[in-house]
Amino acid sequence: MGAIPDDFGSAQPLPIAGRSAEEWAMTHDTPLFVYDLDIVRARITALRAVLPGIDLHYAIKANPLPAMVAAVGSMVDGLDVASGGELAVALDMKPGQAISFAGPGKKDWELEAAIRAGATINLESPGECVRALAAGERLGITPRLAVRVNPDFELRGSGMKMGGRASPFGIDAAEAPGVVAMLRAAGADWRGWHIFAGSQSLDTAGIIETQAATVALAAQLSATVGATPPLVNLGGGFGIPYFSGDRGIDLPAIGGALASVLGERPEPLANTRFAIELGRYMVGECGVYLTRVIERKESRGETFLVVDGGMHHQLAASGNFGTVIKRNYPVAVATARAGAPSETVSVVGCLCTPLDRLADRVTLPIAGPGDVIAVFMAGAYGLSASPHGFLGHPVPAEVVANQPGQTPSASFLT
Ligand SMILES: *Cc1c(COP(=O)(O)O)cnc(C)c1O
DSSP, X not given: OOOOOGGGOSOSSOEETTEEHHHHHHHHOSSEEEEEHHHHHHHHHHHHHHSTTOEEEEEXXXXXXXXXXXXXXXXXSEEEEOSHHHHHHHHHHSTTOEEEEOOSOOOHHHHHHHHHHTOEEEEOSHHHHHHHHHHHHHHTOOOEEEEEEEOSSOOTTEEEEOSSSOOSSSEETTTHHHHHHHHHHTTOEEEEEEEOOEXXXXXXXXXXXXXXXXXXXXXXXXXXXXXXXXXXXXXXXXXXXXXXXXXXXXXXXXXXXXXXXXXXXXXXXXXXXXXXXXXXXXXXXXXXXXXXXXXXXXXXXXXXXXXXXXXXXXXXXXXXXXXXXXXXXXXXXXXXXXXXXXXXXXXXXXXXXXXXXXXEEEEEEOOOTTOEEEEOSOSSSSGGGSOTTTTOOOOOEEEEESOTTSOTTOOOBO
């Protein structure tokens, strides 16, 4: 299985945001998610240190829990939303924050809500541009529009590729300048380019190469348009190490390379601001899913720990959210004592489907009913990306720990 993030240390029983798993389980019942904002703060501090002068945006689909949007929103320069629902959360939790709205298939009411809110709409197609201009006309408000470009390259090593092919995302690079000409002629406020080439890449050299290519493409498109874009959103795609053998990205190397690319940027971008948008890199490692063992069961020589949670809360850990091969997320017996003997077990959820396997034949300290299992890397694409209506179990609590003004390790039930 993958390595437990260093932030959690190696003490046993395992402390999570300053408390034991048993304390969390007693106060909130299991299963539950705990998000430690100290870990988010450390990630954002590290990003700021290597990306000076570059705006940081939080892509809230990674974890749209309102308390998380409020907390992370306070540490960044902008929020990226991908639906009218996310837009409403962003406006509720962080009024006044810069918002950009990407994603295909925006409905007219979503375009209108974005225009009313003063958000930047990242246009995904020429047709959407026409509809956004019409929406602005209806409202009597000048829309803020950026063009999302489908680049001719993709982010190497990326788990989800979003460029270099036919795509529902973004306007093909060859067509993009024409769309900008159209929206400028119509009197809209052109906010610049959005170029997002992929997600979850652990390939540092690939990220560096993609960022350089992105800046070059933005410069070339801007020259064709004959205007300076106020903002270029360079996308993100910074990955986190989920699995055995994964290694984290080299953030200082990425920051250094981007600084030199921007230091020598072509004239059309001389007065442009740059932004990077991230979801999982900011919040993925801060979250732990805690679930209690209900049964310990032997079958044909294998041992199963049957827990009270499962893929209906943490689909990604079961290998059913965008992965081809099932590999194990880092898991631990959070209630294990130091020096406990270990065994090979599978951790399975309580759903009546063989897909519901949180860890497949892993080595863990011997555990039984009442023990609490921690599934790490649960801060991004966890509950909101899982089918929690499936099988009718209750929705788990999500706790945001170490919020500003709280005493360390105090909790806040949302
Ligand atoms: C999902 C998404 C992100 C966030 O991706 P992560 O892998 O979580 O960093 C950023 N930008 C856009 C346009 C997205 O759709």
